[in-house]
Amino acid sequence: GAGVSQSPSNKVTEKGKDVELRCDPISGHTALYWYRQSLGQGLEFLIYFQGNSAPDKSGLPSDRFSAERTGGSVSTLTIQRTQQEDSAVYLCASSFWVGEKSYEQYFGPGTRLTVT
Amino acid sequence: TQLLEQSPQFLSIQEGENLTVYCNSSSVFSSLQWYRQEPGEGPVLLVTVVTGGEVKKLKRLTFQFGDARKDSSLHITAAQPGDTGLYLCAGARRINKFYFGSGTKLNVKP
Numbered sequence A: 001g002a003g004v005s006q007s008p009s010n011k012v013t014e015k016g017k018d019v020e021l022r023c024d025p026i027s028g029h030t031a032l033y034w035y036r037q038s039l040g041q042g043l044e045f046l047i048y049f050q051g052n053s054a055p056d057k058s059g060l061p062s063d064r065f066s067a068e069r070t071g072g073s074v075s076t077l078t079i080q081r082t083q084q085e086d087s088a089v090y091l092c093a094s095s096f097w098v099g100e101k102s103y104e105q106y107f108g109p110g111t112r113l114t115v116t
Numbered sequence B: 001t002q003l004l005e006q007s008p009q010f011l012s013i014q015e016g017e018n019l020t021v022y023c024n025s026s027s028v029f030s031s032l033q034w035y036r037q038e039p040g041e042g043p044v045l046l047v048t049v050v051t052g053g054e055v056k057k058l059k060r061l062t063f064q065f066g067d068a069r070k071d072s073s074l075h076i077t078a079a080q081p082g083d084t085g086l087y088l089c090a091g092a093r094r095i096n097k098f099y100f101g102s103g104t105k106l107n108v109k110p
Helices: none
Strands: A005-007 A010-013 A019-024 A031-037 A043-050 A053-056 A065-069 A075-079 A088-095 A111-115 B005-007 B010-014 B019-024 B031-037 B044-049 B055-058 B061-065 B071-076 B085-094 B097-100 B104-109
Touching: A005 A088, A010 A019, A019 A088, A019 A111, A031 A075, A043 A065, A043 A075, A043 B097, A075 A088, B005 B085, B010 B019, B019 B085, B019 B104, B031 B071, B044 B055, B044 B061, B071 B085
Parallel strands: A010 A111, B010 B104
Antiparallel strands: A005 A019, A019 A075, A031 A043, A031 A088, A043 A053, A065 A075, A088 A111, B005 B019, B019 B071, B031 B044, B031 B085, B055 B061, B061 B071, B085 B097, B085 B104
């Protein structure tokens, strides 16, 4: 597939459990982003990767949230001890790094997380 | 607090009407993007504006970036039901850091 893919598409978990969300970016895209979107709202920036490093983790809501990227490709967002307020759609996007004038992000379809 | 404020939050209009969506901030952005998002999908980029005062047209959509690069507008002429969706603006303050507005939900009735 040519686009950004995310898995699972839907995840229902019990409060207190850990979850892992996966993102497969477009091949060759060096930058990868994670966002969170509450129902029908705008996107909240969580973290971005340039290659395998994360220069900006400032958006992670708490230390229960972590993310990693390996091989400059797949990324995993992990939420430990999930809480009901973590329920949202988690979106991943990727882009080329081409200097200051090209910011086109391609988004995946998202993972809808529901914490019961 | 949201760095980018969008208005209106909701807009329901008849097919054929014109509309404008606003994206405002007190901060300066190096560029600003507009996205459209449909239910169950990720946002899709419509346009990027980078120069203060820039105007870009995409068929019936006209995008403007404010002279001071703090605000932007999206104008749709003769709206169609296919324009229905959530419109999001996003500003970049430095490379690879984007701030999204809260979105405008547009419903165009046939």
